[in-house]
Amino acid sequence: MKIQESGTLTGQNLHLSFGSNHVLRGIDLHVDQGTTASVIGPSGSGKSTLLRVLNRLIEPDQGDILLDGRSVLKDNPDELRRRIGMVFQQFNLFPHKTVLDNVSLALRKLRRMSADEAREKALAQLDLVGLKHKADARPGNLSGGQQQRVAIARALAMDPEVMFFDEATSALDPELVKGVLALMADLAAGGMTMVVVTHEMGFSRNVSDTVTFMDGGVVVETGPPAAVFDDPQTPRLKSFLSDVL
Numbered sequence: 339m340k341i342q343e344s345g346t347l348t349g350q351n352l353h354l355s356f357g358s359n360h361v362l363r364g365i366d367l368h369v370d371q372g373t374t375a376s377v378i379g380p381s382g383s384g385k386s387t388l389l390r391v392l393n394r395l396i397e398p399d400q401g402d403i404l405l406d407g408r409s410v411l412k413d414n415p416d417e418l419r420r421r422i423g424m425v426f427q428q429f430n431l432f433p434h435k436t437v438l439d440n441v442s443l444a445l446r447k448l449r450r451m452s453a454d455e456a457r458e459k460a461l462a463q464l465d466l467v468g469l470k471h472k473a474d475a476r477p478g479n480l481s482g483g484q485q486q487r488v489a490i491a492r493a494l495a496m497d498p499e500v501m502f503f504d505e506a507t508s509a510l511d512p513e514l515v516k517g518v519l520a521l522m523a524d525l526a527a528g529g530m531t532m533v534v535v536t537h538e539m540g541f542s543r544n545v546s547d548t549v550t551f552m553d554g555g556v557v558v559e560t561g562p563p564a565a566v567f568d569d570p571q572t573p574r575l576k577s578f579l580s581d582v583l
């Protein structure tokens with residue numbers, strides 16, 4: 339994996355409404371380059387929406403997004419999405435293409451690599467996630483955990499500065515969750531900058547540098563895992579933790 343020397347990401351006072359539903363109500367989130375921020379909170383609190391706003395799949399109504407201290411809102415949104423890799427709950431692989439083609443396609447189309455170059459890079463990336471031997475398989479013949487590791491390889495192949503994970507293990511059978519979380523932990527330990535929306539409290543506590551607890555579209559508490567999990571300050575976080583731990 340190529341570790342980037344840039345990738346400090348900041349969301350400032352982000353607001354977003356869907357019609358009359360004010361989903362993000364002034365969110366601040368800061369992730370230093372080389373660190374992992376996890377975002378936790380009850381269903382509907384706005385976690386996924388925050389990720390989509392931070393990579394400009396949805397434009398914020400208000401607020402700013404900075405990469406390495408520079409606002410990116412006036413840039414072409416494709417430029418930001420090129421710099422941020424995204425892994426979704428539902429892998430989003432092309433079912434009719436091989437695993438290798440799934441990983442190499444964007445390298446050829448967006449990075450204009452030759453077929454040989456893209457193949458080489460895709461195989462190296464698949465090797466990193468332990469799936470080089472599945473290069474010629476179709477996604478449907480892989481387990482959910484393997485498919486998610488292919489999706490991670492596909493995102494990493496683009497050399498992103500930051501990786502976003504949106505409940506990457508929520509669709510997996512319990513026995514497959516561990517392998518994907520272990521891969522994510524390896525990436526974090528290797529210095530990747532990551533924002534991880536997760537219901538996996540063990541991962542959040544053990545792997546993150548910071549934990550942000552959202553509820554009702556606001557950040558209720560944020561801090562290092564020990565503070566958030568062992569010394570919650572607000573009734574809302576106390577109640578959430580007593581429900582999920």
Ligand SMILES: Nc1ncnc2c1ncn2[C@@H]1O[C@H](COP(=O)(O)OP(=O)(O)OP(=O)(O)O)[C@@H](O)[C@H]1O
Pocket residue numbers: 356359361379380381382383384385386387388
């Ligand atoms: N595309 C959309 N159009 C309209 N409303 C939306 C859209 N996406 C999300 N919402 C609404 O925004 C709110 C926040 O949803 P979001 O998916 O961000 O929450 P979440 O914290 O990620 O929840 P979960 O943990 O269940 O995934 C919800 O009320 C949801 O119904």
